[in-house]
Amino acid sequence: MSLDLTAVAAQVINMISGLKGKRAEQAQHLQNALTTLSDTAIDLEDLKKKIKAAKTTWLVAEIYEGLNQRYPLPPLPPDFTVIAADGSHIDVDRHQNTHCYLINIGSVVLTYGSQPDAALASDPHLYADDKDLVLTHPTNGREQAVEGNILGAKRSVEECKALVALAASLPPQNPILALLDGTLILWGLEAFPDFVTDALLINGMLKCLDAMKKLNKDRRLALASYISYPRTTDVLNVLRVAVCPNDIPDCDKQCPPAHGRDCAGLNGVRDRDIFMDLLEDGERSALFISPSKIVKEYYGDHKVYFFYLRVGDEIARVEIPQWAAENKDLLNLTHTLIYDQCQRGQGYPVALSEAHEQAVVTGGDRENFRELVESTLTGEHLASVTSGKSLSKRTRWV
Amino acid sequence: MSKTTNNKIAEVIEASTAQFTAQCYELYEMPPLGALVKTGDIFGVVANEETTGMEPGRKPIARGKDAATEEAVYKDSPQLKKLLRSTFTAAVVGYCKDGKIHQYLPPQPAKIHAFVYLCQPEEVDEFSKSFSWLNILINSAISVPTEEVIAASLRQMSRVREDSHSFMVAAGKEIANILASNIARVKNILEKIRHDG
Numbered sequence: 001m002s003l004d005l006t007a008v009a010a011q012v013i014n015m016i017s018g019l020k021g022k023r024a025e026q027a028q029h030l031q032n033a034l035t036t037l038s039d040t041a042i043d044l045e046d047l048k049k050k051i052k053a054a055k056t057t058w059l060v061a062e063i064y065e066g067l068n069q070r071y072p073l074p075p076l077p078p079d080f081t082v083i084a085a086d087g088s089h090i091d092v093d094r095h096q097n098t099h100c101y102l103i104n105i106g107s108v109v110l111t112y113g114s115q116p117d118a119a120l121a122s123d124p125h126l127y128a129d130d131k132d133l134v135l136t137h138p139t140n141g142r143e144q145a146v147e148g149n150i151l152g153a154k155r156s157v158e159e160c161k162a163l164v165a166l167a168a169s170l171p172p173q174n175p176i177l178a179l180l181d182g183t184l185i186l187w188g189l190e191a192f193p194d195f196v197t198d199a200l201l202i203n204g205m206l207k208c209l210d211a212m213k214k215l216n217k218d219r220r221l222a223l224a225s226y227i228s229y230p231r232t233t234d235v236l237n238v239l240r241v242a243v244c245p246n247d248i249p250d251c252d253k254q255c256p257p258a259h260g261r262d263c264a265g266l267n268g269v270r271d272r273d274i275f276m277d278l279l280e281d282g283e284r285s286a287l288f289i290s291p292s293k294i295v296k297e298y299y300g301d302h303k304v305y306f307f308y309l310r311v312g313d314e315i316a317r318v319e320i321p322q323w324a325a326e327n328k329d330l331l332n333l334t335h336t337l338i339y340d341q342c343q344r345g346q347g348y349p350v351a352l353s354e355a356h357e358q359a360v361v362t363g364g365d366r367e368n369f370r371e372l373v374e375s376t377l378t379g380e381h382l383a384s385v386t387s388g389k390s391l392s393k394r395t396r397w398v
Numbered sequence: 399m400s401k402t403t404n405n406k407i408a409e410v411i412e413a414s415t416a417q418f419t420a421q422c423y424e425l426y427e428m429p430p431l432g433a434l435v436k437t438g439d440i441f442g443v444v445a446n447e448e449t450t451g452m453e454p455g456r457k458p459i460a461r462g463k464d465a466a467t468e469e470a471v472y473k474d475s476p477q478l479k480k481l482l483r484s485t486f487t488a489a490v491v492g493y494c495k496d497g498k499i500h501q502y503l504p505p506q507p508a509k510i511h512a513f514v515y516l517c518q519p520e521e522v523d524e525f526s527k528s529f530s531w532l533n534i535l536i537n538s539a540i541s542v543p544t545e546e547v548i549a550a551s552l553r554q555m556s557r558v559r560e561d562s563h564s565f566m567v568a569a570g571k572e573i574a575n576i577l578a579s580n581i582a583r584v585k586n587i588l589e590k591i592r593h594d595g
Contacts, residue, residue, distance in 0.1 A: 111476060112476065116474075120480045
């Protein structure tokens with residue numbers, strides 16, 4: 001049966017009226033945040049120390065350049081290249097007896113300036129070997145199946161690998177921006193044992209970032225990941241620490257759940273709300289450093305820096321590795337080329353949207369893939385066993 | 399855009415007994431309407447052409463509001479040349495067997511991915527020695543008005559004929575024979591042939 005929209009409609013109306021009621025409070029909280037952000041009485045060095053000492057229940061960005069700086073759009077180079085990779089996957093279907101997954105990587109090279117050119121490609125890869133389907137601990141033999149979040153992380157690694165290959169294949173004359181969609185931080189791995197992190201982060205993503213950094217020896221190559229409409233509050237949480245009346249904030253001890261919090265006046269505000277108010281079109285915020293535990297532990301000189309960028313009526317979060325952030329030339333290249341990409345792409349980097357178009361695996365594609373596997377099994381006189389649940393979903397009856 | 403060699407201009411992407419559709423190797427580098435083309439042993443007359451988005455679900459949008467020239471639109475968005483495609487449909491008008499041209503439908507349609515060539519003047523000259531193809535074209539189910547395609551094709555062919563005037567007169571007589579019961583259509587075609595400079 002289809003969704004009963006009549007029953008949902010009343011709940012939607014309630015939800016919207018609830019949001020309306022909170023608008024005045026939200027506006028006040030945003031104002032509080034903006035006042036704190038530009039508070040000249042805040043000593044940045046003291047605040048950095050306070051952040052370092054604080055025991056908060058939320059993640060607080062590290063301050064690198066300041067709080068309320070605004071950087072205008074740097075000039076666009078006459079000739080440049082933007083490359084991007086994006087992926088989609090078909091996860092292991094536990095209702096089938098064939099264990100395999102598929103990753104489809106879309107990649108794009110867009111060259112602008114005196115010799116404009118484009119190359120678009122998609123590269124599907126089927127993984128069915130045991131070594132691809134499980135990650136194994138090198139000594140105790142413990143196994144972790146590659147599916148769900150782990151497959152998502154593997155896909156990110158494959159996207160980054162594709163990007164490295166593209167970057168290495170380009171002539172070194174043009175400055176290059178390599179773009180990924182989403183975050184550079186493999187958050188999903190925090191919940192898994194070390195051998196998974198070793199395989200996907202240390203020997204996967206970070207190796208790719210090493211290769212990217214090395215390619216800078218003979219070319220200007222910046223790397224960034226782009227997050228549209230981010231929900232992050234890392235900078236807002238800096239302001240929470242700033243307004244905390246305790247010298248060393250300790251949320252659990254000083255402000256247990258039932259206890260009122262001095263930072264409650266900032267509740268509900270996101271970083272994007274702050275920078276939407278602060279930045280003009282094309283401007284970027286100050287650089288901040290990701291407070292993520294996995295970054296601190298593993299990323300080394302690929303430590304993830306980020307800034308917010310105003311693109312028309314949207315704030316985007318741009319994450320870059322330390323070596324690109326601390327190199328003024330690469331930082332400016334990233335800033336101007338991402339903005340330019342958004343201008344060309346109706347508000348979203350055109351290279352990323354084309355890479356996505358190359359990568360996307362539709363519902364129809366999934367069905368065709370399943371049929372291809374089944375028909376090949378049948379062709380080889382092998383039984384195609386399907387679970388009762390899967391069968392009941394595919395063949396509906398009354 | 400780089401030129402393809404040997405007049406290879408396109409590749410068959412749809413084929414049936416009476417028509418085939420081909421994708422051009424270069425955007426906008428389509429043969430003229432009415433041109434004689436060949437794929438394998440099959441001859442076709444270009445009967446319709448279009449340039450569309452590569453994927454049916456992605457429609458082109460207006461991009462040039464702030465661009466000084468149309469060229470600048472393509473320069474600023476280099477991916478366009480990979481996302482758009484030019485195709486044409488040719489009405490099958492004959493085929494070649496054992497070195498002899500037959501102006502009737504071939505036993506098998508063109509193959510998918512077969513290369514399509516623009517016919518050389520000598521091939522056009524040879525093909526246009528007979529007018530049986532006109533009957534096939536007049537009765538073909540093409541989306542562009544048949545009169546337009548026939549007239550365009552005759553104009554193309556007349557350019558390679560030594561005596562183009564005699565060629566047009568002979569073609570006009572053939573059309574009048576085939577369409578004896580529909581004088582309006584005959585007049586329509588003759589009008590379009592006569593206006594060729």
